[in-house]
Amino acid sequence: MAGSSDDLQHDRSTIWPRAATGFFLYFAAALSLMHLLRPDYTIVDHMISDYAVGRFGWIMTSAFVSLATGCLALAIGLFRDGPASWPGRIGAALLVVAFAGLIVTALYPTDLETAPSTRTGDIHAISFLVNIVSVLLSTLCLALSYALEPRWRAHRSAALALAGLLLAAFVAQYLTLHRGAPYGITNRLFVAVLIAWLLSNGLWLQSSMIRSRQRDPA
Numbered sequence: 001m002a003g004s005s006d007d008l009q010h011d012r013s014t015i016w017p018r019a020a021t022g023f024f025l026y027f028a029a030a031l032s033l034m035h036l037l038r039p040d041y042t043i044v045d046h047m048i049s050d051y052a053v054g055r056f057g058w059i060m061t062s063a064f065v066s067l068a069t070g071c072l073a074l075a076i077g078l079f080r081d082g083p084a085s086w087p088g089r090i091g092a093a094l095l096v097v098a099f100a101g102l103i104v105t106a107l108y109p110t111d112l113e114t115a116p117s118t119r120t121g122d123i124h125a126i127s128f129l130v131n132i133v134s135v136l137l138s139t140l141c142l143a144l145s146y147a148l149e150p151r152w153r154a155h156r157s158a159a160l161a162l163a164g165l166l167l168a169a170f171v172a173q174y175l176t177l178h179r180g181a182p183y184g185i186t187n188r189l190f191v192a193v194l195i196a197w198l199l200s201n202g203l204w205l206q207s208s209m210i211r212s213r214q215r216d217p218a
Helices: 002-013 015-037 048-052 057-081 086-107 119-148 150-175 183-215
Strands: none
Touching: 015 048, 015 057, 015 183, 048 057, 048 183, 057 086, 057 183, 086 119, 119 150, 119 183, 150 183
């Protein structure tokens, strides 16, 4: 009976990182599915946001909502049991900003490159910038917090490496944001590294919480 109570307590204590991981995996699966459903949106000259426009657009919209919810769940988990330093707190807070920005991204679809500009598309573009800035700053803050705190230092190398890869992917995305460049490919590269980073944070947080519980079972 005590074992069942301990298992229940464990499940509750790790609910936020586990939920975040599930939401991030759904985003990755939905985005992968869209590549099969919309082969007419070539990966070279279509951003992933384009999948929210046209047939099966609701799937991409749900993917953005899932990504947003995952960022919020991860932020809550980090506030509760993550690094306590100010870089860690700022990193978690910036994930809440990303949550809000991604909800806007989901609610306001983009304008396709060949379509006329609309207010909805302009709002989407602004939310894209908010998401990029908040995620990059969050990544740098969290990677720094892992390097500063002994409890998280085991993840320092991986965190710094992923942060560097994400920054490099962002530079590649920025340099290709013009007609004729393979901006669709760099967009997917950035998103792939981002999901790897977010999933890693969810798994690190969950393992840290499990280790803490094992050290202090009471």
